[in-house]
Amino acid sequence: MPDKSKLLDKEAIRRSIMRIAHEILEKNKGTDGLCLVGIRKRGVYLAERLKAAIQTIEKKEVPVGILDITLYRDDLSLTTSQPVVHKTEIDFDIAHKSVVLVDDVLYTGRTIRAALDALIDLGRPRSIQLAVLIDRGHRELPIRPDFVGKNIPTSQHEAVEVHLTEVDDADEAVLVKKE
């Protein structure tokens, strides 16, 4: 049984989302031209929660899209993994918009590199910003987040798992020691 320790609980996640929502609104001076794009899978639920938080604060609705980055991964030709392709569902034009990409954990940066390529294939946004619940370090590419729930120094022998009630049993972030 792997060793687990809790990094964020339900309340901490809720507060992080609320703070990030405020920061997004502050940086973008409101909701004008703003849209959120969640990266499958858990980034999508975080984007939905951010949308709800923004609505509470600003009384305005921002569009949320879903991005599947499978086809843009740089490890597709490695035979160890066979990812399942899901749909990208962005039913609004991202051209000239301020897009906030949302993901649960930022690690090597490779997912975000793929997401940037995927987004730019859909149009030319005015800007792309990055919001993550947890930044665990160990970047392999020059990518940095604009909005962070919590910075957590980790070892590469550890894994960070984010659980959200939309698909999991609880709202929490845990550090798992690999065997």
Place this chain on the structure above:
Amino acid sequence: MVWTRKDLLGLDDLSREEIELILSTADSFKEVSSRQIKKVPALRGKTVVNLFYEPSTRTRVSFEVAAKRLSADVINIETETSSVKKGETLIDTGTNIQALNADIIVIRHNYSGAAMMLARHLNISVVNAGDGWHEHPTQALLDMFTLKEKLGKIDGLKVSIVGDIAHSRVARSNIWGLIKLGAEVTVCAPEILIPPAIEEMGVRVSYDIDEALHDADAVNVLRMQFERDGQNAFPKQVEYFKNFGITKERLQKAKKNIIVMHPGPLNRGIEISSEVADGANSVILEQVTNGIAVRMAVLFLVAQGEGQEK
């Protein structure tokens, strides 16, 4: 469900789960064709060779478009203008293509089993784009994809396949696929175009078009392949249209929302009337659009499966 095959040779040897994986992957790929930039980098650096021993426009173009939308490089070999004319064997052609470090061969051949023979001799992926009277798996997959998109499911559907069942690889692939996914299949044609013992595939046989259409959710109208009629055994065109042609009058006696499919190219006024082909029940052009997504899914999966199998 993990795809482990390096090849797609037919639907006969696929499991229900494998067919469903192709269809769900295709569903994800369909969105790509609706973008302004209709391209994703999934097969960047891969080479797809279309090796066609029979004339084909739509299938070859569909595979070519699918491969290009995945960023693969595509080479088309038409045997009329290749060394095949000089007597090169299929295996030699295949090993030469493999020696060029191509990754996937899409083959259309007039002999049943040609794709399988090639697949056994090569390490690279082989996709069957039609072999003789045997199978045309991607056509059947796109037919099933279209049915599922239109009616929400395949399980429990009543599907009638009308036309030259005896010489049709489209019919055989459809029968294998549809039955695995739980549909009830009826085949309908003049007696001479129904192969013996077809019931053993699990289908019902009807010689009466009105009866075959009566409670069908969908009808797949096959092309009358007059070019294959060596012995003049086919019914005359006018006679066929009169007795088996899909017309507006016949559809009026069927379910109101019956789906009309046709793999193309159409013989208007022979197996289907223009009114029906262009009418509200027809999904013929949607089949063409869906064919791209299905072939993208197949190319993507066999390219992934190549490593899983070894």
